[in-house]
Amino acid sequence: MSARDPLLQVRGLTHRYGRQVGCRDVSFDLHPGEVLGIVGESGSGKTTLLKCVSGQMQPSEGEVAYRTRDIGTVDVYGMTEARRRMLMRTDWGIVYQNARDGLRMKVSAGANVGERLMAIGERNYGHIRNEAVDWLERVEMDIGRIDDLPGTFSGGMQQRLQIARNLVTKPRLVFMDEPTSGLDVSVQARLLDLIRGLVGSLGIACVVVTHDLGVVRLLSHRLMVMKGGRVVEQGLTDQVLDDPQHPYTQLLVSSILPV
């Protein structure tokens, strides 16, 4: 097995909510360090797909296989709940659109970062504190506010805190659902630069769901376009954006569609 083998393999993934289809027959591979962007109109199944591939929601059909650091490739939904949770803590990160879903609002910024380290077995308080400070600095947060509650932070700062909390455990794979939406344009831009820098320098593989083609142009190597629960087109990001083949992608790119 080489470092170039896929980290994540998704096959025939379908999810239904009762009779409503969330996403349908999605397959893809994600390679180490690769950033996959997922775009598509509202309700096209992006969040559903992200939840299913990130271990948060068992799909109705299909498989998600993950190549671990030490024990080969595992079936994410074939393992026990406890093992899956451990895998998600040690190897994966999830950045939510709404910081409240990804942060613990009743503990301090420092504790939000530190508790992730404790969850994977770190016990040395001094070390935990140092790592927390280091990561808050890396996401350009004011260290003077390390003891403040997340609720006292701006939206952009909450997202930074979420990112620090996720990256402190050195994940190999990070999932993000609309990480920059709902923020001011200038705040979005700084956050994007930060994510791009961190993901690139750490070589983390990423799946990023977004409405914003500017975000995928900047962040993602590969792009998947969804419509009505299906993937209608996928490929190299600049190729899909500059020479879209599917009618829906052409519409999206020509921005005739109101976003």
Add this chain to the structure above:
Amino acid sequence: MTTSPDTRVLEAGVMMKAEGLAKSFVLHNQGGVRLDVFSGLDLEVGRGECLILAGPSGAGKSSLLRSLYANYKPQAGSVLVRHDNTVVDLCSAEPYEILEVRRRTLGYVSQFLRVIPRVPTIDLVVEPLTVRGVDPAEARERAGTLLARLRIPEALWGLPPATFSGGEQQRVNIAMTFVQDYPILLLDEPTASLDLENRRTVTDLIDEARRRGAAIVGIFHDAEVRAAVGTRSYDLTERKAA
């Protein structure tokens, strides 16, 4: 789903080869109009060659160059590239493989600068080197030397090129590619918005690249530049009729 290394071979000295390449566009949201740009196109470039793409406006020169870079998706055919000790077909390779080829083997200078916003000029030129593991100090040195040669005032190096003049942006664009010694170069009118002095500099850069063994495919409006850098020419006009 991983593709195995392409087993096809390229003859000694050949760096890039297109076979049976076809490009058309279907404009689904404009009544499904179909534009056939070229088909059945064969082309080969070797080490130390500079192939000039010729033909009138709209003949498909840029579309061909973009297809050779996998920025456009050809409807048929293959684009074989010599990459390290392997041959990769850009028409069937996985995205991460194409990006790997672009990082080390295949350079492309587009007609207009399109860069990551907010990144200072010097970093844009340094980054392709550091990504490949070149020592940051050495990378900066090389980037600075090239920017100076292209007459980008040092006062501008710390700024993102978004506010630069057209000619300055184009020279940054050229620096971002020429800072490393790509084995293959694709150039889409790199001298178009440059004054005489800068055009000469860029002409020199292209010729130096060819002399060190680069295989080059280029589009140049300027006859003088064509005469100075070209070793062979390929006319797309005839292709259109086919």
